Amino acid sequence: MTVARTEGTRRGEFDLINSLFAPLARRHPAALNLADDAAVLPPPEGGQHTVVSMDTLVSGVHFLPDDPADLVARKAMRVNLSDMAAMGARPLGVFLSVALSPAEGDAWMDRFTRGLEQDLGAFDVGLLGGDTVATPGPATFSITILGTVPPGTHLSRGGGRPGDHLWVSGTIGDSALGLRALQGDLAFLDEDARASLADRYRLPCPRVALGIGLRGLATAALDISDGLSADLAHLCRASGCAARVSGPAVPLSAPARDCVSADPTWLDVVLGGGDDYELVFAAPPGRDAAIRALGDRLNIPVTRVGALVPAAPEAPDTPLVWVLDGNGAPLTLAATGYRHRWE
């Protein structure tokens, strides 16, 4: 029952499910071909625990309305896969809720479905269920993802201890700069550089294999969605620590380095912008070699960027995350409004 139906050049809900989604669901028997009211999953093998997370993307908020539909689907998948990576979980399947506005016609949904299929295959996860509704507002995609971990091995945010080294995967800041490029900024970069940053905004690379490999190595981890500084503050708060990060050690791509060289204030966007979907994690110094070996084996860059230090509970206003310059001084770019501390 609906108060009002939003009409468009679009298949109805049943057609959408039958024609587009049901074929994708065939690869997993738990989906019951999307023909029932729910999916039914047997217990994971070996007593494993189930890890569940949910993330929603709104058109115009989390992606641009003119982003290609297949990349929208893949971004929705990858944002959720990144939560599995942050937990050290092996992704199992997704539930997809699709709220469509009149702007998303059949051609848009066909392309969306192709993107969905591509990443279901690439990450070997099943489409287990979901629903489709009409909305008079912007298209909204909500995914619930299920994964598995052996008991007691999931990565949390709260296990970091003073002295642990801090690491990040990949490069930081490309996505936030990519959004600026898509919005018409960064004209001083050449077209290829802008396109490479935009690609990182549209299509994050969730570090699923790294998360699984970090079980037993990392004491704390999370994925960077709100920005390295903000997400590291979450890790610090949960771990009861503070963090010191070496600004020059933070790994930047060549286009990001060009941005910061051209104008150091872009470092604010790099460290605070978010949407990286890289992992930031802590581990005792004795595991440095194992972590480097893991990165080499997976061909995923991992970079040591700092360390956890004791928090100052007697001074609750003390910042949790300090970014230091090459001389070990707190990085301040006061003239440009650059924040030297975050929480």
Place this chain on the structure above:
Amino acid sequence: MTVARTEGTRRGEFDLINSLFAPLARRHPAALNLADDAAVLPPPEGGQHTVVSMDTLVSGVHFLPDDPADLVARKAMRVNLSDMAAMGARPLGVFLSVALSPAEGDAWMDRFTRGLEQDLGAFDVGLLGGDTVATPGPATFSITILGTVPPGTHLSRGGGRPGDHLWVSGTIGDSALGLRALQGDLAFLDEDARASLADRYRLPCPRVALGIGLRGLATAALDISDGLSADLAHLCRASGCAARVSGPAVPLSAPARDCVSADPTWLDVVLGGGDDYELVFAAPPGRDAAIRALGDRLNIPVTRVGALVPAAPEAPDTPLVWVLDGNGAPLTLAATGYRHRWE
């Protein structure tokens, strides 16, 4: 990272989660106090299977923008609980994705949270996780619900056989009539009658205990969201049957009876309107007494409304669902546009 933030007199995402949702999540350890990237659930006891479903409600589409916020929360919960009922699953917990427009301020969210808490308690389910985002469109609530069933006992849509009796719980059509009452129709009813129908629209009553009790009794079941006729057609299609329903046997509340007496065309809304969230189910005739005893024990009305009959695969255009009048003739109200058959 967001393209644009929708500002309002509202707490930020972290505040919303910390101040409103985290206290509700304390009742279930798997939620990890909503402080991590995901929930972690141990395997269900006794090798049970996990049943998972997802349903989304959009303001102005699935509820009225001026519906009380606590009832919006409870309706979102109950629509999802109804899917567990349809599967015969015992609800375990929910994940809640909240997309808020500027219209939903702190007071609205406080009231929403109170409704959420009320139904989490009433149905003994945990708040396990979720996310909050801003939207420039209508408020949108997506819930993923998890439940459990012993292996092989879930109710499906596809197990019905010719000869099975067809049953419904509760009364049919109140919710669809209630929406009409809220929209200013049904002026010929007195105020109490209109209010009682409106209550059924705003606050469905998911038949969770009945669904669990029907394990081993019902051969097929689903919950009525699209309307008795349409949902029964889903059951027929999945079961490879057709259905004959006695129109006069369909249980109506007193206000619904008054509507149909005043104008028989309201029967179209009763049978086709939807949002009932009652169960429609099939069972062999030998189980009639057991089903009546179950309804008595649970104090949930169950009414036999018809039977499954062989489909006519040689005539694919034959309707799957026939509603018959008191004389056994197909019910036709052609002059009023009443549809005498559905699929």
